Amino acid sequence: xxxxxxxxxxxxxxxxxxxxxxxxxxxxxxxxxxxxxxxxxxxxxxxxxxxxxxxxxxxxxxxxxxxxxxxxxxxxxxxxxxxxxxxxxxxxxxxxxxxxxxxxxxxxxxxxxxxxxxxxxxxxxxxxxxxxxxxxxxxxxxxxxxxxxxxxxxxxxxxxxxxxxxxxxxxxxxxxxxxxxxxxxxxxxxxxxxxxxxxxxxxxxxxxxxxxxxxxxxxxxxxxxxxxxxxxxxxxxxxxxxxxxxxxxxxxxxxxxxxxxxxxxxx
Amino acid sequence: xxxxxxxxxxxxxxxxxxxxxxxxxxxxxxxxxxxxxxxxxxxxxxxxxxxxxxxxxxxxxxxxxxxxxxxxxxxxxxxxxxxxxxxxxxxxxxxxxxxxxxxxxxxxxxxxxxxxxxxxxxxxxxxxxxxxxxxxxxxxxxxxxxxxxxxxxxxxxxxxxxxxxxxxxxxxxxxxxxxxxxxxxxxxxxxxxxxxxxxxxxxxxxxxxxxxxxxxxxxxxxxxxxxx
Numbered sequence: 001x002x003x004x005x006x007x008x009x010x011x012x013x014x015x016x017x018x019x020x021x022x023x024x025x026x027x028x029x030x031x032x033x034x035x036x037x038x039x040x041x042x043x044x045x046x047x048x049x050x051x052x053x054x055x056x057x058x059x060x061x062x063x064x065x066x067x068x069x070x071x072x073x074x075x076x077x078x079x080x081x082x083x084x085x086x087x088x089x090x091x092x093x094x095x096x097x098x099x100x101x102x103x104x105x106x107x108x109x110x111x112x113x114x115x116x117x118x119x120x121x122x123x124x125x126x127x128x129x130x131x132x133x134x135x136x137x138x139x140x141x142x143x144x145x146x147x148x149x150x151x152x153x154x155x156x157x158x159x160x161x162x163x164x165x166x167x168x169x170x171x172x173x174x175x176x177x178x179x180x181x182x183x184x185x186x187x188x189x190x191x192x193x194x195x196x197x198x199x200x201x202x203x204x205x206x207x208x209x210x211x212x213x214x215x216x217x218x219x220x221x222x223x224x225x226x227x228x229x230x231x232x233x234x235x236x237x238x239x240x241x242x243x244x245x246x247x248x249x250x251x252x253x254x255x256x257x258x259x260x261x262x263x264x265x266x267x
Numbered sequence: 268x269x270x271x272x273x274x275x276x277x278x279x280x281x282x283x284x285x286x287x288x289x290x291x292x293x294x295x296x297x298x299x300x301x302x303x304x305x306x307x308x309x310x311x312x313x314x315x316x317x318x319x320x321x322x323x324x325x326x327x328x329x330x331x332x333x334x335x336x337x338x339x340x341x342x343x344x345x346x347x348x349x350x351x352x353x354x355x356x357x358x359x360x361x362x363x364x365x366x367x368x369x370x371x372x373x374x375x376x377x378x379x380x381x382x383x384x385x386x387x388x389x390x391x392x393x394x395x396x397x398x399x400x401x402x403x404x405x406x407x408x409x410x411x412x413x414x415x416x417x418x419x420x421x422x423x424x425x426x427x428x429x430x431x432x433x434x435x436x437x438x439x440x441x442x443x444x445x446x447x448x449x450x451x452x453x454x455x456x457x458x459x460x461x462x463x464x465x466x467x468x469x470x471x472x473x474x475x476x477x478x479x480x481x482x483x484x485x486x487x488x489x490x491x492x493x494x495x
Contacts, residue, residue, distance in 0.1 A: 002289050002292070003289040003290045003292070005289070006285060006286050006288075006289030006290070007286065007289075007290075009285075010275065010278065010282050010283075010285070010286050013278055013282060014275065014277055014278060017277035017278060017318075018277065088271055089271055089272070089273075091271050092271060092273040096287075096290050096291070097290060097291065097292075098290045
């Protein structure tokens with residue numbers, strides 16, 4: 001256990017090694033939310049207007065919630081795995097008495113801790129600027145489901161990132177491609193971090209609900225906002241847990257054959 | 268250790284050491300003893316708190332060595348530990364490996380194309396080429412077995428008819444006043460005496476064939492594999 005605490009500590013220090021880069025990443029996050037926030041605020045400006053099942057307070061809460069969910073789910077370090085493999089540095093860890101998956105899970109966790117602290121500060125500042133009507137969930141059952149769905153989201157994202165980052169085992173210089181695919185296209189678009197997914201046509205929504213992506217961001221937020229309840233929530237949790245099991249199995253398979261293909265080349 | 272760096276590039280080396288301490292579950296007392304000893308041997312006390320990316324290659328290599336040795340491994344693989352280092356740093360690393368080997372009676376396997384490493388450190392030498400074993404044995408044997416010739420270097424005091432030298436041995440290089448020739452190992456003393464008698468000599472030395480040239484010949488296949 002001690003080793004993982006130490007990994008947590010060094011990873012934390014590492015994040016701070018380049019303060020400017022970290023701050024820019026936070027600024028990028030905030031600006032994205034700023035833009036979305038203003039856009040939707042304008043649409044819902046006339047009081048009492050309700051679109052796609054959202055009123056002004058819920059839609060603004062959605063984008064406010066994004067700050068936290070993104071800090072919790074999408075801030076990760078496991079995208080560096082590809083580089084580790086391409087440069088052959090993964091060797092250092094294979095030789096040591098340390099579990100490589102747990103190693104990155106801990107590093108993800110340290111990144112999330114740091115980001116959530118900043119997200120708290122940012123949202124207080126944003127709250128003071130916008131003074132938006134925020135929807136507070138008070139139903140304990142919904143909150144419990146919300147927390148569970150966050151844990152699921154974190155695991156799904158970790159497994160996705162790890163699988164995609166195994167590409168360099170076979171194509172050493174393709175690490176960036178996988179990362180681009182996952183973060184930019186899939187995560188930004190299909191997870192609900194640009195717009196709530198329930199404004200999409202019903203068939204598409206239905207289809208997406210069987211992919212792992214909405215469970216990263218959209219699903220937890222829906223639970224928090226109380227837009228889905230009871231059986232729908234349980235169904236979603238079942239689907240997402242199934243995805244975790246599948247991705248876990250898939251990642252292990254990839255990883256095993258990856259290590260066989262791996263030849264410890266490097267720059 | 269060697270080609271793959273394990274130090275955290277953006278952090279001071281001491282952070283990596285602390286991490287390794289936790290990963291290998293080294294007790295605190297033993298950790299600080301080993302660290303102090305290694306730091307002293309490698310003379311890196313002032314570098315521990317410098318961000319790794321700001322260090323020179325030689326400084327970094329010495330810190331890499333520490334990172335690899337904190338848990339006192341019994342077997343050590345070193346992949347070109349002296350590559351790209353300046354002469355002083357090379358010597359420091361070599362001296363250190365020697366000391367470490369003596370102190371911990373650890374098995375050290377190192378690959379190198381630096382013959383000084385071989386001469387200073389290696390008891391057993393294995394020459395590998397294209398996946399085949401060309402030689403495996405004591406360094407002395409490599410020389411004794413394959414250096415069938417000795418090198419005689421002559422400095423002439425004045426011009427002389429060098430053709431007659433061919434009768435004594437094989438002339439490798441003439442660069443007046445220096446003449447380099449090789450003679451059969453057993454005949455070296457006789458040859459030297461003969462040269463001294465018949466030529467105007469300012470200086471004469473008898474040397475072993477250099478380890479590089481022996482290995483070059485091993486690679487060229489002049490030396491046939493030992494029968495297995």
